Amino acid sequence: MHPQTVLLYDGSFDGFLSCVFLAYEQKLKHPIIRKQSQTHHELFTITECVITEEQKARRVWKGFRKKANATERRDFFKAFLSEIKGVENTLFRYMQNTFSKINNPNIDFSNSDILKISQVARMVQREKHRMEAFVRFELLKNNVYVATISPDFNVLPLLTDHFKDRYADQKWLIFDTSRKYGIFYDLISVEIITFENFSNIDSKIIKKNYENEEINFQKLWHTYYKNVNIVSRKNTKLHLQHLPKRYWKYLTEKTIH
Amino acid sequence: MSFDRIEEKLSILADAAKYDVSCASSGGKRKNHSKGLGNNTGMGICHSYTEDGRCVSLLKILLTNHCIFDCAYCVTRKSNDIKRAAFKIQEVVDLTINFYRRNYIEGLFLSSGIFKSADYTMERLVAVAKKLRLEENFNGYIHLKSIPGASDELMREAGLYADRLSVNIEIPTISGLQLLAPDKKHEDFIKPMEKVKNEIIQYKAEKKIIKSTPRYAPAGQSTQMIIGATGESDRDIMYSATYYYKKYLMRRVYYSGYIPVLEDNRLPAIGTEVPMLRENRLYQTDWLLRFYGFSVSELLNESHKNLELDIDPKLSWALRNLNLFPIDINTADKRALARVPGIGMTSVNKILQARKFRNLDWTHLKAIGIALNRAQYFITCNSKDFYKKELSAVMLKSKILKNTNSKYNKFFNQQLSLFT
Numbered sequence: 001m002h003p004q005t006v007l008l009y010d011g012s013f014d015g016f017l018s019c020v021f022l023a024y025e026q027k028l029k030h031p032i033i034r035k036q037s038q039t040h041h042e043l044f045t046i047t048e049c050v051i052t053e054e055q056k057a058r059r060v061w062k063g064f065r066k067k068a069n070a071t072e073r074r075d076f077f078k079a080f081l082s083e084i085k086g087v088e089n090t091l092f093r094y095m096q097n098t099f100s101k102i103n104n105p106n107i108d109f110s111n112s113d114i115l116k117i118s119q120v121a122r123m124v125q126r127e128k129h130r131m132e133a134f135v136r137f138e139l140l141k142n143n144v145y146v147a148t149i150s151p152d153f154n155v156l157p158l159l160t161d162h163f164k165d166r167y168a169d170q171k172w173l174i175f176d177t178s179r180k181y182g183i184f185y186d187l188i189s190v191e192i193i194t195f196e197n198f199s200n201i202d203s204k205i206i207k208k209n210y211e212n213e214e215i216n217f218q219k220l221w222h223t224y225y226k227n228v229n230i231v232s233r234k235n236t237k238l239h240l241q242h243l244p245k246r247y248w249k250y251l252t253e254k255t256i257h
Numbered sequence: 258m259s260f261d262r263i264e265e266k267l268s269i270l271a272d273a274a275k276y277d278v279s280c281a282s283s284g285g286k287r288k289n290h291s292k293g294l295g296n297n298t299g300m301g302i303c304h305s306y307t308e309d310g311r312c313v314s315l316l317k318i319l320l321t322n323h324c325i326f327d328c329a330y331c332v333t334r335k336s337n338d339i340k341r342a343a344f345k346i347q348e349v350v351d352l353t354i355n356f357y358r359r360n361y362i363e364g365l366f367l368s369s370g371i372f373k374s375a376d377y378t379m380e381r382l383v384a385v386a387k388k389l390r391l392e393e394n395f396n397g398y399i400h401l402k403s404i405p406g407a408s409d410e411l412m413r414e415a416g417l418y419a420d421r422l423s424v425n426i427e428i429p430t431i432s433g434l435q436l437l438a439p440d441k442k443h444e445d446f447i448k449p450m451e452k453v454k455n456e457i458i459q460y461k462a463e464k465k466i467i468k469s470t471p472r473y474a475p476a477g478q479s480t481q482m483i484i485g486a487t488g489e490s491d492r493d494i495m496y497s498a499t500y501y502y503k504k505y506l507m508r509r510v511y512y513s514g515y516i517p518v519l520e521d522n523r524l525p526a527i528g529t530e531v532p533m534l535r536e537n538r539l540y541q542t543d544w545l546l547r548f549y550g551f552s553v554s555e556l557l558n559e560s561h562k563n564l565e566l567d568i569d570p571k572l573s574w575a576l577r578n579l580n581l582f583p584i585d586i587n588t589a590d591k592r593a594l595a596r597v598p599g600i601g602m603t604s605v606n607k608i609l610q611a612r613k614f615r616n617l618d619w620t621h622l623k624a625i626g627i628a629l630n631r632a633q634y635f636i637t638c639n640s641k642d643f644y645k646k647e648l649s650a651v652m653l654k655s656k657i658l659k660n661t662n663s664k665y666n667k668f669f670n671q672q673l674s675l676f677t
Contacts, residue, residue: 109611110621133302137359145358165289165296169394170358187292216260217355223264224356227271228317229307232516233531238310242303252361253305 006032006047013080016088017057019050020095033088060095067098072107075121081154082124090116128155132162135174136252138218139211144171146206149250150178159183160190175201218252225253267352269342273322273333274368276518277425277481278511282314282363282398284476285420293394295357295364297420301398302363315366315400316356320344320381324370328438330427330486332518333370343372349385350393357397364398364420365389375406375445383411386418398476403449405441412452421476421508422453429497433487436523453478454505477508484539485532486515486524491564492557495542499553502546512539538564545571548602549595568654572598572631576650582635583643587616599631630660 005028009015019033036049064073076094079087093113109115130151137145145167156176160183163172167185173193175182182201184193195201248254283301303312321343322333332339353365367385371378382401389395401419403412415422424446428434431443453474460473480501482494498510514536517527542564545551549571556570557563565573575582575598584593586608594605604627611617611625616639623629634653637643648656 106610233309235310
């Protein structure tokens with residue numbers, strides 16, 4: 001029995017692509033690719049830590065570009081952002097398949113890896129769309145509109161353009177509290193930021209720093225929300241299907257009383 | 258801004274506007290320009306959902322609920338004894354901007370009771386949209402109501418600032434309209450519709466020659482019909498809808514189950530259940546007409562005047578046309594695939610792509626996500642194992658119903674079976 005090779009990477013997309021590079025370089029057909037943070041020692045395996053090299057990552061992506069169309073590339077990246085355990089291995093097989101295929105504009109939805117990636121990408125896309133909908137900004141005294149989220153998947157990289165195009169004339173910050181980083185727009189460009197002191201983004205601190213009229217607009221919104229409901233059409237099941245409870249914590253209309 | 262007073266107005270005027278079901282917020286194709294506020298290029302976004310499961314994407318309010326008309330089906334009718342209120346133009350602008358900045362909404366849906374005259378009202382609606390666009394550089398979505406009887410000049414101006422315009426036809430038949438809204442004339446509804454249609458056609462033609470032609474209502478126009486207020490059949494409703502889709506190039510027709518809000522002997526009594534299931538079947542029919550290549554006479558006709566409530570309209574059609582089935586998944590064309598019960602357009606497209614690589618069998622179809630509980634009786638695929646029994650439509654229907662867990666099951670319990 002051949003021992004299986006486990007490639008460990010730092011969690012970044014470039015890191016993952018560096019693993020793909022290495023796998024091709026060393027002719028590994030079935031490596032296991034895993035984040036360093038998920039490592040545990042196993043018998044009968046060879047473990048190798050892969051150093052992230054932008055150069056190599058870029059070469060892999062360049063090759064992928066030639067074979068995969070824009071939708072396929074986007075789906076690939078989205079599926080990576082899902083951070084689902086083991087998704088790297090499906091992505092690797094997906095890439096192998098793409099590199100070996102002859103040019104064909106159609107997508108083979110009868111291949112289980114390809115179907116899986118397109119389904120996972122769809123899950124990520126849905127979460128991204130939900131964040132576009134459920135982010136609620138609160139205006140602070142320093143004139144920044146702030147929102148905190150903790151999405152199921154790492155969707156912040158997918159949200160940047162949407163919010164930048166939409167709120168071009170106001171400063172805003174969206175912070176992912178579970179992954180502990182945020183995106184901040186300063187009227188010119190969007191930057192990734194982290195806080196040394198995590199409590200800076202705590203909801204109590206945010207509330208203390210509300211701009212004077214903020215709470216009034218929140219109340220108006222709540223009033224509006226209450227009054228557009230039609231009681232005789234009450235449909236709790238449908239309500240929860242569209243608005244699962246785990247998202248309520250973001251929603252001003254659900255949390256304010 | 259006095260927040261208490263605004264809050265009171267908002268509660269009255271949001272409450273009165275909620276029976277308008279349109280909530281679309283896409284199709285504006287309006288890009289953010291010169292670092293302004295808002296962008297409406299992607300798909301529509303539902304920012305929240307009310308407890309009745311309807312989406313909240315726009316700030317949907319009336320400018321005022323003062324009205325000179327006395328339409329029986331309407332909460333804000335003249336003779337109804339309710340609190341009245343009116344927003345100032347600036348108040349609507351401020352609310353829209355501040356809600357938008359906090360990511361509560363996609364834009365504004367402004368309607369109004371008719372006060373003084375149609376033109377006087379329309380003028381004020383247009384003023385709000387104009388202010389938002391020109392003074393606030395607002396690029397979010399704006400949906401304005403076309404007031405029946407408004408002048409052509411105002412409708413022209415409205416379309417320059419709004420993304421969508423709509424007049425609600427409300428009652429699908431002219432006789433119903435005469436009964437319930439005696440002071441409104443059918444022509445008054447048609448007039449602004451006709452004007453908007455012509456402007457859109459003209460805009461599209463001019464755009465080809467002069468690129469800078471000012472945009473006109475890029476998200477088109479829509480209308481709404483109340484269901485179950487005047488005893489009309491599903492056939493009446495869908496033929497009406499088809500007429501408006503064709504004649505006035507409607508982007509959408511909405512169906513709104515009548516909610517008894519007033520005691521009136523011409524209308525269903527208060528407490529009558531809202532026909533939500535019927536509404537759902539009508540929407541399904543609407544989709545089949547717009548996206549699945551069905552024509553209205555296939556689904557509803559002289560011998561089939563009403564939709565079946567216990568099964569969806571596509572399945573109902575298939576059961577009436579069993580001679581067309583089964584079809585082979587691996588060879589049938591797109592149009593035929595779209596007609597199989599349990600297969601939606603997303604699956605149709607996946608099947609079309611996947612079958613270029615290999616012949617598909619049941620496992621593939623299941624993974625792709627088609628509803629086999631319905632589809633299996635109507636298709637064959639790369640497998641010897643398929644449904645061979647010749648069953649009558651009635652037996653097939655009961656077989657399918659037995660294996661389907663409909664969310665509407667509660668409507669079809671034993672007690673109801675007395676009537677079938």
